[in-house]
Amino acid sequence: IDCSVYVAMDEETQELLQLLCIFPTFTGEQAEYMWRRGNAAALLASELPHNVFLTFDALHSQYRFHHTFAGFLKKQAAQRGKTWQQAQLQQAAAWYLQEKNYSKAMALADAANAYEILLTAVEQGGAGALWFQPFTTRCRYFEKTPQEIQRRHMLAGVILALDIWVCQNKSALYEDQKSQLLQLLKAMKPGTTEAGVAEGYLE
Numbered sequence: 001i002d003c004s005v006y007v008a009m010d011e012e013t014q015e016l017l018q019l020l021c022i023f024p025t026f027t028g029e030q031a032e033y034m035w036r037r038g039n040a041a042a043l044l045a046s047e048l049p050h051n052v053f054l055t056f057d058a059l060h061s062q063y064r065f066h067h068t069f070a071g072f073l074k075k076q077a078a079q080r081g082k083t084w085q086q087a088q089l090q091q092a093a094a095w096y097l098q099e100k101n102y103s104k105a106m107a108l109a110d111a112a113n114a115y116e117i118l119l120t121a122v123e124q125g126g127a128g129a130l131w132f133q134p135f136t137t138r139c140r141y142f143e144k145t146p147q148e149i150q151r152r153h154m155l156a157g158v159i160l161a162l163d164i165w166v167c168q169n170k171s172a173l174y175e176d177q178k179s180q181l182l183q184l185l186k187a188m189k190p191g192t193t194e195a196g197v198a199e200g201y202l203e
Contacts (some may be wrong), residue, residue, distance in 0.1 A: 005051055006072065013043050017054075017065075018080070021073035022092045022108070025062040033095050034088070090114040097121050102129035106141065116143045119153035127163050138164055 006014065017032045020026050031040040044063065048083055053069035065073065077085060089112035096105035097117055102125025109118035118141060121129065130138055142160045150157055153189070 003072075005053060005069075006076070009047065013047055014076070016040060016043050017047075018073050019071045019088050019091075020063070021065060021077065022088060025057075025060075025064045027061055027063070030095060031063070031100075034091055086112045086114075090117065093117045093121075097124070100124070103132060104128075106133070110137070110141065110144075113134040113144075116152075119145060119149065119156035121161055122156040123153060127159055130160070130163050135164070139173045 009017070016035055020031055022034075023030065026034075028041050028044065031044060032038070034040070035043075044054075048056055049062075053066040055064050055066075057064065077088075089108050093105050093108035093112060093114055094117055095121060096102075096108065102121045105121040105126075106118055106129065109115070109121060122141065133141075138160060140165075142157060144154075148185070
């Protein structure tokens with residue numbers, strides 16, 4: 001790709017596009033949510049006329065990068081370091097959670113180690129949001145999350161455990177997860193709504 005297009009941008013526009021290359025397509029609202037400086041629309045409007053690698057679909061009100069340019073932007077973003085990248089992935093996951101796109105929220109939260117968002121997406125999306133997730137990914141969602149966060153999201157743990165048992169026919173793994181969940185339930189205050197619902201699922 002001709003780097004002159006990128007080099008010609010001011011630093012603010014470069015950073016904005018590095019943020020947005022996470023998405024295959026994005027809206028102006030999405031750009032403002034990620035950028036949080038109030039001028040994303042103006043920066044995109046300024047860049048659009050002379051950047052052949054950035055297009056706008058007026059019918060669907062969506063921007064799109066050429067795939068080669070998106071790859072270039074991702075390489076530039078990688079130079080900002082893991083902490084910066086994870087913060088942007090978490091922000092993107094929060095966007096998808098807000099938009100009720102639970103599968104994408106889970107995938108990005110998983111990449112960002114954003115466990116609260118990950119388990120919230122599982123709870124809100126239910127088993128249906130897990131249908132297209134690989135088996136190893138479903139297991140990882142449960143296994144990688146710290147127990148103190150699992151305690152706040154017991155329903156997510158139940159949904160994941162039952163999904164593995166019912167859909168993947170892995171009863172031994174389910175029993176192991178069920179044992180862990182019951183241990184967590186014992187640490188919760190008895191009589192709470194969340195604990196009662198979770199116990200009902202596990203019985």
